[in-house]
Amino acid sequence: MTETSTILSAPVVLVHGLCLFGRFAAKHRPAKEYFPGVRGYLEALGNRVYVPRVSPTARIATRAAELKAYLRRELGGRAVHLVGHSLGGLDARYMISRLGMAGQVLSLTTIGTPHHGTAFADWAEKCLRVARPFIRTLGSLNHALFDLTTDACRRFNELVPDAPGVLYRSVAGVCEKPYLGPEWAFPSRIVGRAEGPNDGVVSVASATWGEQTEQWVGDHLNLVNWPNRLMRRAGEWHDRAADYGRLLGGLATA
Numbered sequence: 024m025t026e027t028s029t030i031l032s033a034p035v036v037l038v039h040g041l042c043l044f045g046r047f048a049a050k051h052r053p054a055k056e057y058f059p060g061v062r063g064y065l066e067a068l069g070n071r072v073y074v075p076r077v078s079p080t081a082r083i084a085t086r087a088a089e090l091k092a093y094l095r096r097e098l099g100g101r102a103v104h105l106v107g108h109s110l111g112g113l114d115a116r117y118m119i120s121r122l123g124m125a126g127q128v129l130s131l132t133t134i135g136t137p138h139h140g141t142a143f144a145d146w147a148e149k150c151l152r153v154a155r156p157f158i159r160t161l162g163s164l165n166h167a168l169f170d171l172t173t174d175a176c177r178r179f180n181e182l183v184p185d186a187p188g189v190l191y192r193s194v195a196g197v198c199e200k201p202y203l204g205p206e207w208a209f210p211s212r213i214v215g216r217a218e219g220p221n222d223g224v225v226s227v228a229s230a231t232w233g234e235q236t237e238q239w240v241g242d243h244l245n246l247v248n249w250p251n252r253l254m255r256r257a258g259e260w261h262d263r264a265a266d267y268g269r270l271l272g273g274l275a276t277a
């Protein structure tokens with residue numbers, strides 16, 4: 024049995040991020056799923072896969088509570104492997120550490136998660152604070168963005184330590200010209216100046232967390248298998264679902 028064909032004894036739970044990013048790029052690369060093709064690939068290998076939906080733009084504490092409620096409702100006290108993209112990785116960390124779920128989580132693999140925040144959220148926070156009196160259509164979006172500033176994530180990391188007994192791993196993305204699409208050019212420039220190489224919105228430095236770290240080539244949504252049209256045109260794009268199979272293959276003994 025190869026790494027990519029490993030069947031895990033515990034279910035896999037895919038946790039989505041801030042859905043702003045999905046809407047942001049949808050007109051360029053429409054997808055019907057947040058993790059297109061990933062669930063089907065993992066299930067075809069024989070794994071049990073769950074994809075909860077939590078509030079798309081709520082704060083971390085709210086989304087983490089919703090994630091816990093989903094796991095309790097759907098899986099009872101069964102142990103799971105979590106895979107969280109972007110904000111979803113912070114939701115999972117909060118749930119494990121602050122909501123008493125460490126005993127139910129075997130591992131957490133974060134994908135493009137801004138563990139140390141993102142300079143783009145810092146920039147957006149400044150703009151939103153100035154524009155807030157004139158903007159009434161953002162709802163809770165500004166709260167979610169504020170949770171991703173570098174200051175907010177510094178405080179988050181102080182209050183949300185890793186739980187003993189849980190394996191933490193991470194994947195960081197790097198996307199540069201000629202494969203960085205125009206929809207990511209502006210945030211990538213902001214993050215690049217402040218933090219260095221990034222996936223369009225989250226730097227490699229910020230996405231690095233845990234005992235094992237990988238770097239994938241692609242933008243923030245390529246990491247969850249949204250195709251990169253520029254890479255595809257150049258013959259450099261490959262489906263990411265198999266990468267998830269390989270990642271999970273390394274958890275066979277976790």
